[in-house]
């Protein structure tokens with residue numbers, strides 16, 4: 001049974017009720033969740049699960065083997081049973097930093113218009129790898145990102161079917177990343193006037209919420225690769 005992905009519709013929902021569907025070692029599966037599973041460079045959420053008889057820490061969230069989502073628990077001595085009603089609550093401080101960082105990486109990619117070859121998000125620092133040879137002026141880049149933050153661009157997402165994509169080649173051309181096809185539909189992340197691309201992660205609702213961003217180390221990873229690290233200033 002697949003898990004309903006509530007975080008894909010509302011990234012700000014920090015808790016939800018759910019029903020346990022199955023257990024597998026230290027992995028607990030439910031019918032619906034607000035926990036984001038590791039993927040797309042964004043870490044899996046942490047938090048806790050509570051039910052009538054107990055409460056447990058969730059230390060990670062990953063994709064399961066059956067199209068569902070696994071909540072990894074810290075301790076397997078006492079677990080809820082399949083069919084039990086539970087309440088899931090995300091560690092919101094950590095997740096909200098991931099949302100701000102994730103949105104900041106879209107801004108970084110919008111300023112440095114080079115092909116992106118990799119990326120990673122954490123609450124402390126995040127990075128994108130660019131296929132580029134040019135030297136980066138960190139001061140200029142920091143200012144350019146913070147201008148986009150200050151301009152308070154709205155951030156939204158929408159779903160589009162493969163058929164709609166085929167019928168809207170202009171839309172595809174404006175995307176910074178080509179959409180994957182063959183899954184029936186694609187989730188588009190739209191930072192108004194700044195960036196449009198397929199993305200399944202969690203983001204803040206406007207760029208002002210990102211807050212002040214600082215460009216950190218720029219690492220040369222081979223002749224054609226620059227790794228740009230960013231930090232949040234609070």
Ligand SMILES: [Zn+2]
Pocket residue numbers: 102106189199200201202203
């Ligand atoms: Zn994204």
